[in-house]
Amino acid sequence: MWQLHSFPLCPFSRKVRLALSEKGVTYEIWREHPWEGRDAFLALNPAGRTPVLRHKGKDITLIDSQAICEFLDDAVERSPLIPGNAIRRAEIRRLVALFDGNFYEDVTGPLLVEKMKKRIVAKAPPDSRTLREVMRLAAQHLEYIDWLVDSRRWLGGSRISLADFAAASHISVADYLGGIDWDGHEEALGWYRVMKSRPSFRPLLAEHMEGIHPPAHYAQVD
Known part of the structure; x- marks a missing residue:
């Protein structure tokens, strides 16, 4: 196995x-x-x-x-993660790189340092200025997701793909750590709720990091 x-x-x-x-x-x-x-x-x-x-x-x-x-x-042939023709696959890979790169550097990575590693390893409080900057950058990324969702069915095109899974993975961690303000981002929130409702996503929502508790809305799918 x-x-x-x-x-x-x-x-x-x-x-x-x-x-x-x-x-x-x-x-x-x-x-x-x-x-x-x-x-x-x-x-x-x-x-x-x-x-x-x-x-x-x-x-x-x-x-x-x-x-x-x-x-x-x-x-594994089932449920292709990078479907479509060469142009569509390139777009999916572009978005995966954006979330694994830019979103992680701007949002997920700093949140993990400030709200997880400092607490678990350094036993130190988070830096408030860093957290404010993270929230600002997260809002910019959500605006882009709003646009994507408004212009296509899924982030990478007409079919769900690795772009959606990559984005939802980073956003779920940021949301767990209280780094996402959903106000004014109904398109992104609607897409994320659909992602959260998938059977593959439910085990992630049920799993917690010891000593760090998510906000009440974290596991809600409606």
Whole structure:
């Protein structure tokens, strides 16, 4: 069986979890806190980052969320993650890179530092100026999602794709950490509610990070 090394608030692991579930691939979660630097984990991924997807019986170790998702799309025909012609697939990959890159650097990454790592590792309070800047940048990203949802059925086009799963993974972590203000973003919120209602998404909403509690609306799908 596949083993996914991850922790609950890793957005890249969430993207892989959604891909695995949508593809109908059975897996089990191995909880890994990469900041602990365990030797056994570093032997799997010397970069010390999650996710890592491992199949011990087949001696396969896959690293990097995008590489893992593209492997799954190649290996499992069901529910294509990057559907369509070459132009449509390029657009999906562009959006995945935007959320895994820009959104993570602007929003998810700083929130994880300020509201998770400082609390768990450094035992320090978050920086209020950083959090205000995160909220400002998150609003800009939500405005772009508003536009995307208003101009097409799904973020990447007419069919649900890895672009939706990547975006929802990052947004769900930011929402868990209180970094999303949905006011004025009805289009983005409506899309996200649809994503939250998918069976593949429900296990993410039910899982909590020890000592860090999400806002009351986090797991609500209506």
